[in-house]
Amino acid sequence: MPKKYDPTKEEILSFEGMLFERGFRKMTPSEIESDLSPVPGLQRKFYSRRDPGFEAGYLMEKNGLQVVVWTTWLDWKEGVRNMDAGWVLIRHAKKMEQVYYYSRPLSRTKGYLDRLLKYARRAAWRVRHRPQCPQCNRMMRIAFGKGYKSRYWTCPFAGSHAPLVPVHLDWDCMFTQEQKQELNKERKTREKYRQKRTDQGKENFLALRKRSNTRRRK
Ligand SMILES: [Zn+2]
Known part of the structure; x- marks a missing residue:
């Protein structure tokens, strides 16, 4: 611990x-x-x-x-x-x-406050650089992807686009190449850590959360 x-x-x-x-x-x-x-x-x-x-x-x-x-x-x-x-x-x-x-x-x-600041800065950056739809120029909405924590940007006005094509952008689209690399590196580290715990037969926060959600649905 x-x-x-x-x-x-x-x-x-x-x-x-x-x-x-x-x-x-x-x-x-x-x-x-x-x-x-x-x-x-x-x-x-x-x-x-x-x-x-x-x-x-x-x-x-x-x-x-x-x-x-x-x-x-x-x-x-x-x-x-x-x-x-x-x-x-x-x-x-x-x-x-x-x-x-x-x-x-x-x-x-x-390093708690450093990490908290890093997350706060990233979230603020996303919000400050909220993407506009490349087709209609309106603000895009945050949508939930299939994976846990998976998000992307979508245009809620795609119905008024011509042609009628849905527009999605990557969740990290507003970050610089350097920022993206840092993000992906952290994600990989976390994934490795989770895998290690799974291999050791330990539970992950993710697994616990999934289980309690299932329970609640019953
Ligand atoms: Zn649009």
Whole structure:
């Protein structure tokens, strides 16, 4: 089990500063409350015993999409919550329940804030460079591919195209060659890690998730 790493206040402030430079702002307590729980007060109840209160969240909005970064950092405690992990998501800017993308949960081991920042920057880059349809020039929508975490861009107005051809773009289409290489390298590393665990007869986060989904459907 990798050792848990607790970021310091200075580190979280520097992390925050880098998010601010990239167009993020800190979410207000009421935004956080309504975001983290569809039932008012649920979060408070859930965490009441050990670390009550709401974790710091950051938000940026561009081209009709929002990026939200959850840190597990508690301002009052000047430390991270005892449980849970950090993560990043991309969602519709108006219909906030419409989440298109979740990063994997980032555990708070060494380099936690660096990883969280990397995911936040990537998500912000996708949103800032949201592609426009090469045929009709309108903003493309995020669609779910067949694989777990598989996403792509699609034009929702393909019905008004002439000729009537659906237009899809690769999920990573806005990245530079260098960024794409980095992304693919990370994906390969994760795939290898998962394979190793499977070979050792261990369960993966992915497998657990799939199983619980199946259970829920019954
Ligand atoms: Zn189009």
